[in-house]
Amino acid sequence: MTKVNIPFIYSPIYSQLSLPERHRYPIEKYRLLHDWAVSRGAHASQWKAPVALTWEQVEQTHSASYIEKLKANSFEKAEWRRIGFPWSEQLLTRSLTSAGGTTLALQIALDSSIAIHFSGGYHHAHQDWGSGFCLINDLAIACHQLLLQHPNLKIAVLDTDVHQGDGTATIFKNDPRVFTCSIHGEKNFPFSKSLSDLDVPLPKGTTDKSYLQALQNALTSIARSVKPDIILYDAGVDIYTKDELGHFHISLNGLFQRDMTVLSFCRQNSIPVAAVIGGGYQRNLERLVRGHAQLLRAAYYVYTESQYLPDTALRSPENEI
Ligand SMILES: [Zn+2]
Secondary structure, rough: OOOOOEEEEHHHHHHHOOOOOOOOOOHHHHHHHHHHHHOOOOOOHHEEEOOHHHHHHHOOOOOOHHHHHHOOOOOOOHHHHHOOOOOOHHHHHHHHHHHHHHHHHHHHHHHOEEEEOOOOOOOOOOOOOEEOEEEEOOOHHHHHHHHHHOOOOEEEEOOOOOOHHHHHHHHOOOOEEEEEEEEEOOOOOOOOOOOOOOEEEEEEOOOOHHHHHHHHHHHHHHHHHOOOOOOEEEEEOOOEEOOOOOEEEEEEHHHHHHHHHHHHHHHOOOOOOOEEEEOOOOOOHHHHHHHHHHHHHHHHHOOOOOOOOOOHHHOOOOOOO
16 A cells, blocks of 8 residues: 555544433444444554644633633533533533544645644634533634744634534634535525625535536636635535535535546646534435545545555445445
């Protein structure tokens, strides 16, 4: 096998969260995606362990009053319902570690062209409130942390999760250093949308062809008008037709083509990219992980000489499970 060098950022903490039985959040998918990569030849030297951020770092992005409430578990019940997780120390540790992971991915990508974070995409967290399984916005936090080190960078957040990146949009509403682009289901959560720098709302039932065309148009626009120094890519797989929350009809091959389109664009334009795996909601975890694995496959196709994963069955939509 050709030597591979794509950095993978992962912590076992990502799947360590006690949730009520039948909770819809697929907490095991992080570990399973890690295991999937290991079983297909990911090398020990690729794995980078994130460090949990401090609350002081988080305060660059979220308000001090919100952070105090998070730490002390002093929300109203309705606020926790909006977030969708029960409070626990585990949850706080996991959120800080995941934000550390996206931050690390963005920092590593600046030097190594690509990095993939096996978590992240908590884009519904706003400055003062959380929602939709998102306590703190790792995407926004990572951008702020990178900008502390490199204040002149122009960052583009390309969010292709089926849900709009509303928290990220509002956090960077008045910040010209970060361009926010969200391609999402117009009828999917959040039902009250925020204003990104570029929003591409798509209708229920969107299929591969029209989706990939919309993505290509957005990338062309970003290349022309934004000229980012680095891209933070949310590769949520809840656009997949089998997703239990998403409204699109994107095939497994469509997921792969989306990731190929984004990563090829970044490589051709010499724009470093840090990808996070984002959302994806299926009770069938094997199928869910196979969806997320398309990002890893695409990364190998674009960034190495290796075809890497020799599982050719994955290339064919007929073999969807
Ligand atoms: Zn989502």
